[in-house]
Amino acid sequence: xxxTPQPKLHAASFHTTxxxxxxxxxxxxxxxxxxxxxxxxxxxxxxxxxxxxxFRDADAAREMSHxxxxxxxxxxxxxxxxxxxxxxxxxxxxxxxxxxxxxxxxESRQKRGGGIAPLSLDANSELSPALLVAEDARLSPxxxxxxxxxxxxxxxxxxxxxxxxxxxxxxxxxxxLRPWLMGESGYGDQSAAAAALSLSLPAMKAVIHRLRSxxxxxxxxxxxxxxxxxxxxxxxxxxLFAALAG
Amino acid sequence: MAPTLSADSKCPLCGVxxxxxxxxxxxxxxxxxxxxxxxxxxxxxxxxxTLTPEELAPHFPQLEILECLxxxxxxxxxxxxxxxxxxxxxxxxxAPERADDPQFAARFEKEAHALAALxxxxxxxxxDFGQAGGFYFLLMEFVDGVNxxxxxxxxxxxxxxALGIVPQVCDALQCAHDNNIVHCDIKPxxxxxxxxxxxxxxxxxxxxxxxxxxxxxxxxxxxxxxxxAPEQVNGTADHRADIYSLxxxxxxxxTGERPKENFTPPSKRVQVDIRIDEIVLRALEKMPELxxxxxxxxxxxxxALATDVAVxxxxxxxxRRRQTAxxxxxxxxxxxxxxxxAHFGLRKPKRITPGAEWVSFDLGxxxxxxxxxxxxxRSPYGLTPLGLADTHGVVTAGNMTSEATLVYRRKSFDFxxxxxxxxxxxxxxxxxxxxxxxxxxxxxxxLDGVLSGVPGSPFMGLRLKVVGDSLRxxxxxxxxxxxxxxxxxxxxxxxxxxxxxxxxxxxFTRLDEQTIRLSGNVCEMDRHGNAGPKIGFFLPRNFGEPIxxxxxxxxxxxxxxxxxxxxxxxxxxxDDLQILARPxxxxxxxxx
Numbered sequence: 001x002x003x004t005p006q007p008k009l010h011a012a013s014f015h016t017t018x019x020x021x022x023x024x025x026x027x028x029x030x031x032x033x034x035x036x037x038x039x040x041x042x043x044x045x046x047x048x049x050x051x052x053x054x055f056r057d058a059d060a061a062r063e064m065s066h067x068x069x070x071x072x073x074x075x076x077x078x079x080x081x082x083x084x085x086x087x088x089x090x091x092x093x094x095x096x097x098x099x100x101x102x103x104x105x106x107e108s109r110q111k112r113g114g115g116i117a118p119l120s121l122d123a124n125s126e127l128s129p130a131l132l133v134a135e136d137a138r139l140s141p142x143x144x145x146x147x148x149x150x151x152x153x154x155x156x157x158x159x160x161x162x163x164x165x166x167x168x169x170x171x172x173x174x175x176x177l178r179p180w181l182m183g184e185s186g187y188g189d190q191s192a193a194a195a196a197l198s199l200s201l202p203a204m205k206a207v208i209h210r211l212r213s214x215x216x217x218x219x220x221x222x223x224x225x226x227x228x229x230x231x232x233x234x235x236x237x238x239x240l241f242a243a244l245a246g
Numbered sequence: 247m248a249p250t251l252s253a254d255s256k257c258p259l260c261g262v263x264x265x266x267x268x269x270x271x272x273x274x275x276x277x278x279x280x281x282x283x284x285x286x287x288x289x290x291x292x293x294x295x296t297l298t299p300e301e302l303a304p305h306f307p308q309l310e311i312l313e314c315l316x317x318x319x320x321x322x323x324x325x326x327x328x329x330x331x332x333x334x335x336x337x338x339x340x341a342p343e344r345a346d347d348p349q350f351a352a353r354f355e356k357e358a359h360a361l362a363a364l365x366x367x368x369x370x371x372x373x374d375f376g377q378a379g380g381f382y383f384l385l386m387e388f389v390d391g392v393n394x395x396x397x398x399x400x401x402x403x404x405x406x407x408a409l410g411i412v413p414q415v416c417d418a419l420q421c422a423h424d425n426n427i428v429h430c431d432i433k434p435x436x437x438x439x440x441x442x443x444x445x446x447x448x449x450x451x452x453x454x455x456x457x458x459x460x461x462x463x464x465x466x467x468x469x470x471x472x473x474x475a476p477e478q479v480n481g482t483a484d485h486r487a488d489i490y491s492l493x494x495x496x497x498x499x500x501t502g503e504r505p506k507e508n509f510t511p512p513s514k515r516v517q518v519d520i521r522i523d524e525i526v527l528r529a530l531e532k533m534p535e536l537x538x539x540x541x542x543x544x545x546x547x548x549x550a551l552a553t554d555v556a557v558x559x560x561x562x563x564x565x566r567r568r569q570t571a572x573x574x575x576x577x578x579x580x581x582x583x584x585x586x587x588a589h590f591g592l593r594k595p596k597r598i599t600p601g602a603e604w605v606s607f608d609l610g611x612x613x614x615x616x617x618x619x620x621x622x623x624r625s626p627y628g629l630t631p632l633g634l635a636d637t638h639g640v641v642t643a644g645n646m647t648s649e650a651t652l653v654y655r656r657k658s659f660d661f662x663x664x665x666x667x668x669x670x671x672x673x674x675x676x677x678x679x680x681x682x683x684x685x686x687x688x689x690x691x692x693l694d695g696v697l698s699g700v701p702g703s704p705f706m707g708l709r710l711k712v713v714g715d716s717l718r719x720x721x722x723x724x725x726x727x728x729x730x731x732x733x734x735x736x737x738x739x740x741x742x743x744x745x746x747x748x749x750x751x752x753x754f755t756r757l758d759e760q761t762i763r764l765s766g767n768v769c770e771m772d773r774h775g776n777a778g779p780k781i782g783f784f785l786p787r788n789f790g791e792p793i794x795x796x797x798x799x800x801x802x803x804x805x806x807x808x809x810x811x812x813x814x815x816x817x818x819x820x821d822d823l824q825i826l827a828r829p830x831x832x833x834x835x836x837x838x
Binding site for chain 2: 148150151154155157158178179181182212215216219220224232233234237238240241244245
């Protein structure tokens, strides 16, 4: 789903994935369902990361994610969407945990081998993600989920920023200046980038400042879109930052 | 070229190897850290690390420092417990990088003294201040709640809620202004709302303390750009800058956006009472002298409106039917009491604005001020005891065909020596016939002034244009030699009732020799001469050369006030003409 190219994101479409809309919409209204589908589409990767961390198998995780989202969108899972439960992140994590537990139960039945996992014949071959699993193993599945969530938030904000620059006819801006979104210093050679963009150094600094501020707004808007009515954007950003540090 | 970041390199900022899931080659951790910085205009967070409560504790033995509440451009705030009194307090550390600056120290001392003297229920109180561990600190009342910015982020306020916040802020501002303290940085972040819904202004005077030293003892510095009044840029601002900022806050509360250059009035953006526009536009005037003169003035305007809105809301809300019934019975009792009082002759005298020229028509004859200036026929005006508050009014000859101009000839006015001229006149709505207008109020260049399109003398003013059964306000101006007049019609259309009294008011403000700013309104009057709600509006608008011929009036040293009433247009009976000439302000109201 996420591997297909995203439609061009304008600021307007960017703000439409709002968790509050899902919560506020009538349980099985078309609007609520579509809003949930939008959100699920946007936050597909954290689910894959979680399932991969639990089942230690990238392909199975991807397949199960398909199954999970299909069940969630077709089935009545939206009925349990409740503003009281707060953030979409918690909601989705709860739902996928539940899903994984049911799946494990089904797997451990005698019929499916009594809990003994079938060994893949491809293990340790070039294609298997053995390295990734080893790296992720240091984190709990929940931490992996949160970390991937934070990365997804940043990616979506970055896409929105790209789209905005594109719409303004300056796609090269963000490509050249992207490193400085992280901080004003540390990446040296600003004058070379200024020359490449044929801007004076002060002018480029101003552009960077504007770009950073815009990026900040976009991250905040993206985070806000996943919160319930009373959620604090700052709190959620702190949690995401902590997840990245973990 | 930009530095290229490959997947196996380290992040040059935090030194951690870049993870495989780096966002477009950027370290996600540093990206998120960048995104977490405050998003505010200016965005110049001081380059000091935020100290943890533990690091701070040794410097403040009298306090138990609990948590960092946040940081803004002005410093860092912590929640703490004052051990001696066992109460929560807010500890604010100011500009640590300026600790060695003696000028800053002097200003801090002076302002902090003034702040500590401010004692008001809507101002965050200052308990103590001083210097400790290299920090200038203020110990303040802890407000358990949210700031207005946080509130606005979680919900959209109703107009009623928004209007409920403004009077409290005005109250506090007035108190501070009376003490010669200007806030300079009124914005939603500085308006705290506690759990009981009480609004408290935080950071009073902090802008002046932290403002860059410039040799003028901390003159006013621009606050947060979107909220700062235009005059704050060149440092000549006074208390009216706070009124402007509050106007921005009000606009934002109502519409969700801050007013930009050439902004649209709130009622055009969201469904609010059109009268709110008048308040917002007046607070947001670019010239300080056109704004509310004091915060108290603004408060009165808002409160008058809020009461009215509340009454209307009570009347329509069906779930409050029982409450309404109770109110109704109370109202009936009250009405009875009023009727009894009125019957026994307790009548209020007519209200006269201090300093105003006033014609009540109560003498029973046309005074000298008018006598010789009756146009169209020998006596189109007759006096009948039918005016407001059972006094004489003046009626246009008792028939439906007369129209007439009266020029107030006792006094002429010189616009070059005036800030503004306010003219108002009451009229009783009579049947609308074939007349094009009900009443016009304006200024003319000569005593034989003709307030119409006939060549003779220049004039400008507002007229109540008849549109079907309702009325609209229209600006007109004309040169002496040429006609017909140029006009501009307001889109606000309103209905009036036959037999009821109304008052038309017009405010002329001279901006320069070629530009006049006009605003006006029509309000209901009860029969005792008390003003009721406003029903018609002419929002402030500039008219100038070369489109509107106004130079002749503006440069003339003798301008006369005139009115023109049309029986067939629905204004056969007049009363209470008032003219108030306001001199230009002599000096800025506050000294530093």
